Amino acid sequence: MAKRDYYEVLEVSKGASAEEIKKAYRKMALMYHPDKNPDNKEAENKFKEAAEAYDVLSNPQKKAKYDQYGHAAFSNGGGSGGYSGGGMTVDDIFEHFGDIFGGFGSFGGFGGSRQGQHRQNKGANLRVKVKLTLDEVSKGVEKKIKVKKYVSCEDCSGTGAKHGSSYNTCTTCNGNGQVTRVTNTFLGAMQTTQTCPTCSGEGRIISSKCNTCYGEGIVSKEETIAFSIPAGVAEGMQLKVSGKGNAARRGGVNGDLLVLITEEPHPELIRDGNDLLYNMYLTIPDAVTGTTVEIPTIEGKIKIKIDPGTQPGKILRIRGKGVPDVNGYGKGDLLVSISVWIPRSLNKDEYKLFEKLKESSNFIPNPDKNDKTFFDRMRNLFE
Numbered sequence: 001m002a003k004r005d006y007y008e009v010l011e012v013s014k015g016a017s018a019e020e021i022k023k024a025y026r027k028m029a030l031m032y033h034p035d036k037n038p039d040n041k042e043a044e045n046k047f048k049e050a051a052e053a054y055d056v057l058s059n060p061q062k063k064a065k066y067d068q069y070g071h072a073a074f075s076n077g078g079g080s081g082g083y084s085g086g087g088m089t090v091d092d093i094f095e096h097f098g099d100i101f102g103g104f105g106s107f108g109g110f111g112g113s114r115q116g117q118h119r120q121n122k123g124a125n126l127r128v129k130v131k132l133t134l135d136e137v138s139k140g141v142e143k144k145i146k147v148k149k150y151v152s153c154e155d156c157s158g159t160g161a162k163h164g165s166s167y168n169t170c171t172t173c174n175g176n177g178q179v180t181r182v183t184n185t186f187l188g189a190m191q192t193t194q195t196c197p198t199c200s201g202e203g204r205i206i207s208s209k210c211n212t213c214y215g216e217g218i219v220s221k222e223e224t225i226a227f228s229i230p231a232g233v234a235e236g237m238q239l240k241v242s243g244k245g246n247a248a249r250r251g252g253v254n255g256d257l258l259v260l261i262t263e264e265p266h267p268e269l270i271r272d273g274n275d276l277l278y279n280m281y282l283t284i285p286d287a288v289t290g291t292t293v294e295i296p297t298i299e300g301k302i303k304i305k306i307d308p309g310t311q312p313g314k315i316l317r318i319r320g321k322g323v324p325d326v327n328g329y330g331k332g333d334l335l336v337s338i339s340v341w342i343p344r345s346l347n348k349d350e351y352k353l354f355e356k357l358k359e360s361s362n363f364i365p366n367p368d369k370n371d372k373t374f375f376d377r378m379r380n381l382f383e
Contacts, residue, residue: 003071006053014067018058025054121202121252123150123218126245130259132229134266138298138323140231147225147257150218150246156210160217160250165208170199177203202250217250225257232274232326237261268296274332275322281341282306297321297334304336312340 007014010024028050030036037043056062056074065073126149132141152158161167169175173196180193195201209215227241238260245255263271270277278295286293290308294301297318304316315335322332346354357363 004049005070006057006066009049009053010057012057016057021054021057025050025058121248121250123246123248123252123255125255125258127258127260129262130229131262131264132233133264134269134271134323135298136229137233137263137271138231141229142226143229144224144226146222148220148222151221151223152247152251153210153213153217153219155212156217158217158247158251159206160210160213160215161206162208162210165206167204168207170196170203170205172196172198173203175203177201215250218247227257227259229259229261230326232324233261234271234273234326235261235263237326269298269334271323272335273323274325276332276334277337278334279337279339281339282310283341287312287338287340295334295336298323306338310338312338314338 007016010021010028012020012024016024029047032043032047032050034040034044034047037047056066062074126147128145128147130143130145153160156162170177173179177196177199178193178201179196180191183190183192196203199205206215210217213219225241225244227239227244229239233239238258241257241259243254244257247254268278276298280293280295282291282293286306287310288308290310291306292303293306294303298321302318302321304318315337318334318336320331321334324331343350
């Protein structure tokens with residue numbers, strides 16, 4: 001298959017400057033990068049094609065030859081400089097053009113030379129459950145917990161090596177942290193790269209291991225961890241305390257502490273998002289004549305007025321007596337649902353009193369047409 005024109009590959013004109021060519025190559029390499037297009041052979045081929053074009057057009061001598069003779073300028077030299085054609089691998093590109101990829105950090109750090117990168121150890125995360133009262137949820141709280149975890153070895157300062165000992169370059173990978181194998185198959189030479197089994201990707205080996213941690217750089221120990229829980233958290237939320245998880249082997253990056261929030265039920269209040277619900281029972285006389293009652297809130301008891309003729313099912317909204325929003329958008333409300341307590345049994349005098357009240361027109365059901373609460377409840381019954 002004939003090769004495409006290098007200027008066409010990078011989508012630049014023949015008069016493009018070196019900076020324009022570099023910018024165009026970055027764009028193409030980003031578009032067809034193997035990390036962004038996993039298992040996509042077509043994208044990989046275009047990635048290699050762009051690298052081959054850049055290899056020529058970024059070099060003034062090669063560019064001059066190409067402008068004069070085209071692809072024929074390199075037909076006797078195995079491509080554009082030893083990297084094009086079937087012999088160029090993705091790793092070759094990263095090795096020779098690592099400075100180009102250095103600016104692509106937005107895709108999780110891809111780019112740069114893949115060869116010679118040493119693996120950095122990462123400590124495992126810790127997960128704990130913390131049960132909070134409604135008062136703690138409302139105000140926020142400082143917590144201290146004891147956990148058993150891996151911490152950095154004090155005797156070797158987390159290096160895994162005895163004091164005075166040194167690190168030797170791994171002879172298996174020559175310090176690269178990776179080993180490359182080439183296998184001949186009926187399809188041709190197949191190249192694979194994997195983490196070095198001798199040094200586990202670190203590229204070096206300890207000459208004399210620490211007697212306390214046996215070269216791991218970490219030991220198991222109980223540790224007290226303090227952290228803050230903001231107001232407004234809810235059941236099932238997970239908070240991350242960075243760097244408070246298990247220490248990493250031989251001076252890597254610590255894991256995180258993941259805190260799962262659970263809530264203790266309140267004896268009187270029910271949480272509904274940032275609002276609180278309270279079911280209040282009134283006696284028939286209090287509902288009819290009105291009264292003043294005490295109700296619970298997170299901060300303590302408060303008094304509210306009950307208007308005469310208050311109907312069962314009425315909702316009283318007390319602003320700002322709910323739970324703070326975890327993102328700082330104010331506080332919820334306390335919703336008081338009115339229920340009227342109907343006695344299960346009456347003495348003789350009470351019975352006569354209610355029999356007499358039945359004769360009053362005030363005790364014949366006659367719902368107010370403007371009573372939105374009543375009609376809302378009626379709709380709910382039939383939906």
